[in-house]
Amino acid sequence: MPLTLVWFRSDLRVQDNTALHQAARRGPVVAVFLSSVEQWRDHGHGANKIAFWHRGVAALGDELAKLNIPLLVREAPRFDDAPETLLRLARDLGAETLCFNREYPLNEWRRDQAVTAAADAHGMTVHAYRDAVAFSPGELKTGKGDFYGVFTPFAKAWHKAIDGERLGLLDPPAPQASLDIGSDPMPAPGDIAAAAVEPSRWPAGEHEAAERLSRFLRQRARRYADQRDFPAIAGTSELSPYLALGMLSYRQCLQAVMTLNDGHLTDGDAGLTAWVNELVWREFYQHVVVGFPRVCRHRAFQRHTEALAWRDAPNDFAAWCEGRTGYPIVDAAMRQLTTTGWMHNRLRMVTAMFLSKHLLIDWRRGEAFFLEHLVDGEFAANNGGWQWAASTGTDAAPYFRIFNPTTQSTRFDPDGDFLAQWLPALRDLPARQRHAPSSDLLTRAAYPAPIVEHKTARARALDAFKALST
Numbered sequence: 001m002p003l004t005l006v007w008f009r010s011d012l013r014v015q016d017n018t019a020l021h022q023a024a025r026r027g028p029v030v031a032v033f034l035s036s037v038e039q040w041r042d043h044g045h046g047a048n049k050i051a052f053w054h055r056g057v058a059a060l061g062d063e064l065a066k067l068n069i070p071l072l073v074r075e076a077p078r079f080d081d082a083p084e085t086l087l088r089l090a091r092d093l094g095a096e097t098l099c100f101n102r103e104y105p106l107n108e109w110r111r112d113q114a115v116t117a118a119a120d121a122h123g124m125t126v127h128a129y130r131d132a133v134a135f136s137p138g139e140l141k142t143g144k145g146d147f148y149g150v151f152t153p154f155a156k157a158w159h160k161a162i163d164g165e166r167l168g169l170l171d172p173p174a175p176q177a178s179l180d181i182g183s184d185p186m187p188a189p190g191d192i193a194a195a196a197v198e199p200s201r202w203p204a205g206e207h208e209a210a211e212r213l214s215r216f217l218r219q220r221a222r223r224y225a226d227q228r229d230f231p232a233i234a235g236t237s238e239l240s241p242y243l244a245l246g247m248l249s250y251r252q253c254l255q256a257v258m259t260l261n262d263g264h265l266t267d268g269d270a271g272l273t274a275w276v277n278e279l280v281w282r283e284f285y286q287h288v289v290v291g292f293p294r295v296c297r298h299r300a301f302q303r304h305t306e307a308l309a310w311r312d313a314p315n316d317f318a319a320w321c322e323g324r325t326g327y328p329i330v331d332a333a334m335r336q337l338t339t340t341g342w343m344h345n346r347l348r349m350v351t352a353m354f355l356s357k358h359l360l361i362d363w364r365r366g367e368a369f370f371l372e373h374l375v376d377g378e379f380a381a382n383n384g385g386w387q388w389a390a391s392t393g394t395d396a397a398p399y400f401r402i403f404n405p406t407t408q409s410t411r412f413d414p415d416g417d418f419l420a421q422w423l424p425a426l427r428d429l430p431a432r433q434r435h436a437p438s439s440d441l442l443t444r445a446a447y448p449a450p451i452v453e454h455k456t457a458r459a460r461a462l463d464a465f466k467a468l469s470t
Contacts, residue, residue: 011246024173059205147291
């Protein structure tokens with residue numbers, strides 16, 4: 001039988017993979033991955049994400065080998081290279097069908113359209129599948145027929161429409177007869193790996209993802225609603241890197257929740273249902289990038305906010321990036337990011353709002369800095385979170401909502417344990433004084449004074465937003 005080519009991208013697993021499952025039903029399968037490092041870098045992904053991506057492909061190759069499915073790796077530096085690269089490979093193999101799971105950001109969508117058009121022109125059949133989301137963007141619409149721009153009604157529609165078909169897990173294919181085709185090793189990422197965080201911090205692959213999911217559900221999920229905002233506590237799932245690259249599917253997560261929660265997603269255990277809500281947020285942002293493609297073009301979701309008078313303050317921006325703003329909770333969070341490639345979700349909101357409101361620096365600069373460092377860097381979620389914090393996006397925080405970093409610190413790190421972990425200069429201070437050390441303690445600890453005063457910064461931000469309506 002003719003071969004089917006399965007194109008893996010950000011769906012690096014054999015379990016519950018729609019394209020792989022459907023392709024294997026047709027006959028023998030060959031897998032392909034296109035390494036597009038140049039394009040990924042242009043999109044802002046840094047060494048942490050790209051190195052994790054490479055490790056994930058290597059782990060995928062090991063799993064495919066157990067099924068006698070060869071994994072071929074081809075260089076396609078730019079997305080524009082994808083159509084010819086895939087067609088050339090298909091011709092070499094005699095493959096007549098190409099299968100892949102859809103991706104939704106604008107450039108990825110255009111790449112896939114170009115691949116489909118080129119394949120059609122050469123008589124090759126293409127099957128693209130919904131896999132990363134329960135509903136294809138456009139399936140859920142408002143009463144007026146528009147894409148949702150607010151999360152709560154989207155979530156209500158999502159829960160009302162979700163059904164067993166969208167939650168059902170797909171079996172991996174059975175091992176196929178061995179093909180006379182050798183797999184390719186994943187090229188070493190070279191200088192990328194050297195610049196990335198220690199690989200042992202983020203082991204790649206679907207087995208690691210499944211183990212982390214199981215451990216989270218066993219140990220922390222039922223306390224998620226109460227503990228997720230406290231960065232000194234291991235209260236979150238830390239599964240975002242695995243979800244971002246599809247080493248774990250949303251269906252696997254939701255099925256595991258229902259097993260623990262008597263078959264429910266919205267009722268029952270508060271911790272489990274709160275975590276489900278976060279998974280629905282991830283899907284919401286995928287719908288937003290399709291329904292409102294301007295967000296993929298560095299544009300604000302809220303059009304009127306594009307006139308905001310952002311400050312050009314390179315020294316302040318550098319202090320934020322380097323964790324020396326003089327606000328301990330901000331500085332500790334930024335050091336967590338640059339050291340580990342990950343930041344606690346509560347602190348993503350605190351640091352993003354500090355940059356966009358306290359420093360009045362364009363949110364796009366912070367969005368790019370996060371994407372450069374995050375191992376879980378994923379465009380839709382990162383953009384959505386930043387625009388929320390900056391009051392320019394969907395469900396945006398009201399412009400007058402400006403977190404007081406010190407209040408956030410005392411509320412969510414009351415004993416200063418997180419601060420002590422990431423700010424050695426403050427470890428010897430009394431726990432309750434780490435949040436906002438007095439001037440004499442700052443001098444003793446050799447820690448910088450705040451680069452801006454909260455009340456003054458808040459007033460400046462309010463004036464900037466109020467000017468939009470005049």
